[in-house]
Amino acid sequence: MDYCDIMLDPIEFIQNASSITKKAMNRLKLKTNPFSEKPIRGNTKFFVGRTTELMEIADILGAAQYGSVANAAIVGTKGIGKSSLLNVIYYAAKRQNHWTVELEASQITPRQFLIQLMYGIIKDNLFTMEGTLSTEYVEHSQKIIEIYRRLDAHPDKTPVHYPRERIERDLDYLLNIVKGDNRLCIILIDEADQFAKKKCLELLQFFHSFLYEDGILTFFAGSPTLMENLTKVSPAMRDRLPKIINMPPLSKEESYDLILRRLKDAQISKAKNYEPFTEGAVDVIVEECDGIPRKIIMTCSEAISIGLKKGLTEIDENIVKMAMKKLGISIGHQILNHLTPAQSKIVRALASFNGRSTVTELAKSLNYSPGTIGTHLSDIYEMGYIYKERSGNNVYYILSKELSDVLIEEDFNRDKNNK
Ligand SMILES: Nc1ncnc2c1ncn2[C@@H]1O[C@H](COP(=O)(O)OP(=O)(O)OP(=O)(O)O)[C@@H](O)[C@H]1O
Ligand SMILES: [Mg+2]
Structure with missing residues (x-):
C-alpha cells in the first residue's frame, strides 16, 4: 500500500503502519523483536556461557x-x-x-x-x-x-x-x-x-x-x-x-540458551517454550549457525521479520531457511570484506574449483608456492571460513556455506553476463 493512494498524512501513515506491526507482533506472541545485533552492555541478563x-x-x-x-x-x-x-x-x-x-x-x-x-x-x-x-x-x-x-x-x-x-x-x-x-x-x-x-x-x-x-x-x-x-x-x-x-563458538546448549533467554524477555505472558519458533526451527538455527552468537541473532531476527511481514502465528523451519538464505549472502559478503586481498584471492580460486580443492591445485592455479597457499589457508581455516576434509593422502579445503553462497553464485552471474 502506498501512502499517496490513501491520501493519509505521512505521520498518520507511519502510526497506522506501526500499529499493524504491533498486531503482527501479537500474533507471534511477542512484545518486541528481542534479537538485537548490538553487543551486550550493562544489561547482562542475555549473556550466556x-x-x-x-x-x-x-x-x-x-x-x-x-x-x-x-x-x-x-x-x-x-x-x-x-x-x-x-x-x-x-x-x-x-x-x-x-x-x-x-x-x-x-x-x-x-x-x-x-x-x-x-x-x-x-x-x-x-x-x-x-x-x-x-x-x-x-x-x-x-x-x-x-x-x-x-x-x-x-x-x-x-x-x-x-x-x-x-x-x-x-x-x-x-x-x-x-x-x-x-x-x-x-x-x-x-x-x-x-x-x-x-x-x-x-x-x-x-x-x-x-x-x-x-x-x-x-x-x-x-x-x-x-x-x-x-x-x-x-x-x-x-x-x-x-x-x-x-573465544570458541558457543556449545549447542549455550546456543539454545541464548535464543530462549531473549525470547522469554519478549514473549507475551501466555507464550510457552520457544514460541513463536517451532522446536524444529530452533534446531535448524542451532545446527546451522555454528555457535556464532551474531549468526544466531541475525537469523532469529530475520525470521521474525519475515513472520511479521507474512502475518504468521508461528515460525517454522521453512521460514528459518528463508531467513538464512537471505542472510547467507550478506554474511558471505561480510566475510569477504574481512579477508585480506591474498586470502580473498584464494577463496575465489577455491570457488572456481567448485568450493573444494587441495593446496597443490590452488598453488598451481594461482602460481603461488604451496607454502604460501598453505599459510593463508590455515589462517582462513582458523577464522572458520573454510573446512578441511581428508580423503586418502589428500587434504581438501572446502568453502563454508556462506562463502560458497556468495562466490559460486557470483561466478554463475559472471558467466551469464559474458554470454
Ligand atoms: N555470550 C553471549 N551471550 C549472548 N549473546 C551474545 C554473547 N556474545 C555475543 N552475543 C551477541 O552476539 C552479537 C555479536 O557480539 P559482539 O558484537 O560482542 O561480537 P564481536 O566478536 O565483537 O563481533 P565483531 O567481530 O563484529 O566485532 C551481539 O548481538 C551480542 O549481543
Ligand atoms: Mg566487536
Whole structure:
C-alpha cells in the first residue's frame, strides 16, 4: 500500500503502519523483536556461557591487583562476542572500583590515542554521573580540571599548546599520583587489529613501556590473527600480551540458551517454550549457525521479520531457511570484506574449483608456492571460513556455506553476463 493512494498524512501513515506491526507482533506472541545485533552492555541478563573465558579474566584481574600484571588479547572470529566480553570486563572492573576506559581502535588515530585515553580516564572515572569531579579527588581538583579543560576543548585533534611531553607528564600524574596504588587502570581496546599497521608502529612502541608500568592492565580484542598481525609490525608486542583468551563458538546448549533467554524477555505472558519458533526451527538455527552468537541473532531476527511481514502465528523451519538464505549472502559478503586481498584471492580460486580443492591445485592455479597457499589457508581455516576434509593422502579445503553462497553464485552471474 502506498501512502499517496490513501491520501493519509505521512505521520498518520507511519502510526497506522506501526500499529499493524504491533498486531503482527501479537500474533507471534511477542512484545518486541528481542534479537538485537548490538553487543551486550550493562544489561547482562542475555549473556550466556563463556565460563572458561570469565574465569581466565577473573584470574588476570585478581593477579593484577597483587602486582602481577599480565595484559591479554581476546581473540575470535567476527560476531563471536568479543565486544560483549570487553563490556562485561568494563562493568566488572568498575564495580571493583578500578579505573576503566574502553577505546575502539578503529575510531582513534594513533596520534589521538593518548588524548582519548586521558579524556576517557577522567570523564569515565574521575567524574560523577552528573559531570562533576568526584569528591574522592578534591585534593587534586585544580590540576585535574585544568587537564580536562584542555582536552575537552579539543576532543578530536591534538591541542596546539599541549605538546606530547606535557601529555605524557599529565598522564603520568593521573596514573601515579591521583589514582593511588590500591586500584588498577584497566584499558580495553576493541578492534585492536586496527593498530597492527605500519603507521601505528610508534604507538605500539609506546605500548612497550606503557604496558609494563605498574597498575595498568590492558585487554586487546581482535581477530584470531591479532597477535600475528601485531607482532608482524612490532615483534616486542608478544611479550607485552602474554595471555591469549581464545573465544570458541558457543556449545549447542549455550546456543539454545541464548535464543530462549531473549525470547522469554519478549514473549507475551501466555507464550510457552520457544514460541513463536517451532522446536524444529530452533534446531535448524542451532545446527546451522555454528555457535556464532551474531549468526544466531541475525537469523532469529530475520525470521521474525519475515513472520511479521507474512502475518504468521508461528515460525517454522521453512521460514528459518528463508531467513538464512537471505542472510547467507550478506554474511558471505561480510566475510569477504574481512579477508585480506591474498586470502580473498584464494577463496575465489577455491570457488572456481567448485568450493573444494587441495593446496597443490590452488598453488598451481594461482602460481603461488604451496607454502604460501598453505599459510593463508590455515589462517582462513582458523577464522572458520573454510573446512578441511581428508580423503586418502589428500587434504581438501572446502568453502563454508556462506562463502560458497556468495562466490559460486557470483561466478554463475559472471558467466551469464559474458554470454
Ligand atoms: N555470550 C553471549 N551471550 C549472548 N549473546 C551474545 C554473547 N556474545 C555475543 N552475543 C551477541 O552476539 C552479537 C555479536 O557480539 P559482539 O558484537 O560482542 O561480537 P564481536 O566478536 O565483537 O563481533 P565483531 O567481530 O563484529 O566485532 C551481539 O548481538 C551480542 O549481543
Ligand atoms: Mg566487536
